[in-house]
Amino acid sequence: MIVGTAGHIDHGKSALVAALTGRAMDRLAEERRRGITIDLNFAPLVLPSGATAGVVDVPGHEDFVRTMVAGASGIDVALLVVAADEGIMPQTLEHLAVLEHLGIAIGIPVVTKADLVDPDWLELVQLEVGERLAGSSVAFDSPLATSARTGAGLDQLRASLAAHAAALQPRRSADLFRLPVDRAFSVPGVGTVVTGTAWSGRLRVGDAVTLLPAGQPGRVRSIESYGQVLQHSEPGARTALGLAGIGREEAHRGTWLVSAEVAWPAMAAMDVELALQPEAPRPLTARSRVRVHLGTAEVMARVQPRAAIEAGGRGLARLVLERPLVARGGDRFVVRSYSPVATIGGGRVLDPDPPRRRTIWPPSLAASAPAERLEALMERRPLGLRATLLPVLLGVSPAEAAAVARARGDTRLLGDHWVRESTLVELGARALSLLKTHHRTHPSDRGMPLETLRHALRAPEPLIDQVLAGAVAAGKLRVVDGVAVQSGFRPRVEGGDAEIDRVVRILEAAELSPPSLAELELSTGRHDVAAILRLAAQTGRVEAVERERYYARPALDRFAATLADIGRTRLIAPSDIRDRLGISRKFMIPLLEWADAKGITERVGDQRRLRNA
C-alpha cells in the first residue's frame, strides 16, 4: 500500500509523516533553510499489523504542484492534511482536485496541529473539512485530529491506515510491469538505480527491461523494497531497481521502466475523456495548450476536443503530445494550464495509441467494462488489433485481455492480431475484386503478381495470409508461380486465336532464326506479343529458348532431330550443326544450351554428346 500526503504549505504534512514513521523529512539543505518541502520524500511505515506501507510526502507550495502530482500518482490512500489553525486553503483544494482527477480511491482527512487550537475550534474545523469533502469522488473517512507535537491521534491514524491496508485489493502481479521513475541516482558498484512505485506487474533479478520513452534496453541487477533485498518486485510497493545497461543520464523522473517482454510504445497522442474544473478560467477549445501530468511525467500537449469543453463540464478529446508518454487505457492524469500554471482538470485515457486518420469515436470507447471498450477499440481498427498491445490499450492483464477478446464470438487471433470475422470477409472480397479488376485491365496477363496483390490489400501480413489461403481453399483463386489468378480466368488477347496464329506462323516461317520479342512487336505492330507467346507456349506451339526469344515447335523438333542424327555416331561439334542447319552462333549457342537443359545433350568440352545414346 502506498500512502501519500496532500495539503496546503506548512500545514504539517512532513511533521505528520516524520511522527508516523520516525524518519526525518525535508533532507535537502534548501528545504531545511526555507522550512518547506521542495522535492518528494519517501519513508516506510510499519503498520500495527506488521505490514509495511510506503509513504510519499509531497510539497504544499503552489510552485511545486507538479511535484505533488508526480508524488500522488500511484498512491492508494491520500492523507489530506489541513492545519487546525488555518483551515482549508488554496492548495488544500488544488491538491484535492489532483487526487480526484487521479482517481485516488481512499482519503483520510487529517486535521493537524490540534495542539494549537481549543477543542471547540478543532471541532469546527473538522466539521468544515468533512462538509467540504462530502461530495468528493475520493471516499474520505471522517476527519481525524492529530498533533505531531503531542502525538495525539497518531495511533488512531495508524489503526485506520492498517484497516485500509487490510481491505485493499492487492494489485495484480500477473500483469504488465510498469514503474514511473520518480528518482534516479548512481550507486558505486551497482550502477544506475531508479526508484518508484511499481504500478503493476512483477520483475525478477535478471529480467530484461526497457526505459521509455527513449526505448533504452537494460537488465535488472538488484531489487530493493523498504530496505530489503528481494529477488522479485511487488506491485504497489516502493521499489528501487539497480539497472545494467541504462545510464544515469537517461533515467530521471518522468521516464518509465517497463518489462522488455511487452513492446510498449511511447505514445505521441492519446484519446481521452477530459473533465474541466468548475473554476477553470476558460473552456478548452481546439489547440488549447496544456500540461499533461501522467505518472511522474509532465508533457505539453495540444487539446483537440470533439467539442469545446466548458468549465465544470467534460468531453472527449485527443491530446497531441509534444513529447511521448507511456500511457495505458484507464490511466488517470491531471491537466494544468500552460500559463498561468494552475490545475484546470484531468481525465482518463480511453485509447493510448489512437489511429491517426479518420478516427471514429464510438460511444462505448468511454465505457468502463473492458468488453465494451474492446468493441470500440476494434471498431477504430478495422484491420485488427495487435494482441500484445491489447493489455496496454484496455488496461487489463494480458490474461484478462485475451479472455475478453476470446469471449467475443466474432473475433479470432491471427498471428499477433485480433481480427473480426467480418474484416476477413471484407478483405477476401476486396482481394477478389482487385484481382477481377486486374484481369479486366490486363486480359492477356496470366494474373496479378502475388506481391502486388498483397501490397494493394494494405493489411497486416497474417490477415493477408489467412484471407488468401481461405480464397484458395474455397476455390476462388489460384496462385501459380507467384501469380494470383481468379478461378475460371483465361488470359485472352485482342483479336483472339487468329492473332495468336498470325504470330506463331511468323515464328514457324523463321524456323531456327526467329525474331526476338522486340523485333516481333515492331513487325506485328502489337505491344502484347509477350502475352500472345505465353499463351501459345501453354499449348506447346512455341517455346522460349531465351527470355526474349521464342521458337516454333517444328523448328525445335527439327533441331533435336538433327542433334540425334549427328550424335548417333559421334560427338556433336558446333561446326556440324552450322553445316547442317546453316544457323549462326547467335542462335546456335542458346539452342545448344536449351538442348542441354532439356536433357537431350550434355557438354563434353566444346562438343556435345547425346544423353540417351
Ligand SMILES: Nc1nc2c(ncn2[C@@H]2O[C@H](COP(=O)(O)OP(=O)(O)OP(=O)(O)O)[C@@H](O)[C@H]2O)c(=O)[nH]1
Ligand atoms: N504545534 C504544532 N506545530 C506543527 C505540527 N505539525 C507541524 N508543525 C509545524 O508546522 C510547520 C510546518 O510543518 P511541515 O510539516 O514542514 O509542513 P508541511 O505541510 O510539510 O509544509 P510543506 O511541505 O512545505 O508544504 C513546522 O514548523 C512544524 O514544526 C503540530 O502538530 N503542532
Ligand SMILES: [Mg+2]
Ligand atoms: Mg513538507
